[in-house]
Amino acid sequence: MGDGSLPAVVRDCITHLRNKNNLATPGIFRKVPKMTVLNQLHATYDLGIPVKLEDWPDNAILSASLLKLYLRTLPTPMIPSFFYDRIRRCPEGREQAVAYIRDRFLPGLANDHAEGEAVVTLLAELIRLLSSIASKSGELSNGSSMLRVSADSGLQSKT
């Protein structure tokens, strides 16, 4: 990660989640896979054994959970407690908040976190993935709304 690359487990999970229709999986980061399978996968990565995520059942949810497990078990959390005050200082209003995060919070995170730039790189990739999931979800909900609207317009009751 020091050279700007991502750890194997993060790289595999993000690549797999971006494949095919995995981004559109409902409740992808909310659903929980079998913990025994998840722990076995974690141990496999820990041992350096190559893993093909697509071979496992419910692999989209498994990948999302594996990514969460990796982030949760980092020796130093991505956002340590001494950053909480900086988070609380984030101004209200979209433009001010965006400027604060981009110009002050992220450079501060890169400077003061034990992992330096690596943590911002990881956060950026994570946010890009989440953003893709959110936009996919938006497309789907717009589609279902359109379907509902067109279905309503097609209804003609005789009563």
Add this chain to the structure above:
Amino acid sequence: MDSHNLAIVIAPVLVRSSSVQNDAEICRLSSADKGGPTFPWSKKQQNGTSKSQSTLGSMLKICIENRDEIFGDPTKEEEGAVLRRSQSSAGSSNSSELAQTPGSMEQSSYFSPSKRVSLLLSVFMCATERDDLEHRYYQGRQVNAETAG
């Protein structure tokens, strides 16, 4: 999942301190942030504090919704460039990249060496079990095909 729900599920994964209450507070994201209904008790709680404070949940939501402005435009910077760089470096290195990279990010191995051996065994057992199941499945299919034929 929309940005609001994603922020709710991801925020707790990114924080960990000695106080669970502090962690919960910093991750909070109310339904009012989504434009949803506000309940009397939550309104009372908000009035109790002098000023509504930003949380990691709300910051994550802003990041997800304004990704290009905060982390750069993917059309200019090529979306997932780091990911591809990682993939190319993975091609040149062996699979244990996780153990090679410096810093504590890679030290998330929380298994002792003795437990590793038992886990390795369980992984192989699981793989064997799966192979056995697959074998049975294909055997079953063959029998079905024969009976149908």
